[in-house]
Amino acid sequence: MKIGLISDTHGSSIAFEKAEAILKNCDVILHGGDILYHGPRNPLPDGYDPQKLSHILNNLEQPIYMVQGNCDSKVDQMVLNKPILSPFFHTNLDNLNILLLHGEDYNEIDLVQLAKDYNVKCVITGHTHIPVIKEVEGILLINPGSPSIPKTEDKVPTIGLIDTEENKVQIISNDDKTIKKVYHLY
Template identity: 30%
Template sequence: MRIGIMSDSHGNTMAVDQAIKKAGQVDVWLHAGDLIQDAEYLSIVTGKEVVHVAGNCDWPQNSVPEEILIEKAGHKIFLSHGHNYGVKRGNSDYYRAALAKGADVAIYGHTHVAEIDEKKNCLMINPGSVSHPRDGQAQSFMVLNFQGQEIKVEHFHI
């Protein structure tokens, strides 16, 4: 199973389109917030399931959760924008929350900086910003490729 991950698209549907094209075959997409409308656009243009959460720029949004725990490919994935866990100061609080929820994969955004952090019992993923990166790198997104219990993370720049 291949799961596409993006965050912080901020209305840049051209960047979303580029990510879709570059990702290749994806079974489901996860959007870690900022902007909900982009996640809805992603669903329309791909025809795929898109699981998404509200970010700090989506407030107030009562119909979309700020965090969610889902199961895909035998893994529990905790998805949140991350702003409620202070991820700009580091991912330690988010890591503890993910473990408390029983997740073995935790995905967040908000920082606009891509990160793959293989902590004990939980793979922490920030795909960066598909629209406005803050790390001097190109716009980015990621794809999780699940092969049994093994997870391969593919990091793409557009």
């Protein structure tokens, strides 16, 4: 199973369209929040068009599950036909227990404890706009970064991909599809 990971699109239809070129073969997409609004602390991203992005998200062929980020609100839900107003999404995809949340109120210790509380192997967050793949106490912590407003030193926009058949997680550049990081699940 291929699981697409994206977060912090912040209303950029262009960034999502580039990501969609990579994620089109995924069975499911998980979005870590901050979907449509750029937020008052962020610049307007290239291709800022929340209305167009909502149309794209509403018409995806594969399922997408989204959680509420700190920039998401009830008005965003009014234009999306998939729920976003939950701060957590807990699922099992191809025998991989996953907890998805935006994560703005959680540090690494908190995330590991949440994983233990929910009995999950993998916690996926957003918020920081910085890609991470890290194992702590047997828990895999993943942040796909941001395809629209990257906050890494090199400012490379990123998304993530979990491939349960190949047992790996990748962080991929949203611009040129370069694999930035790889982690093997087993």
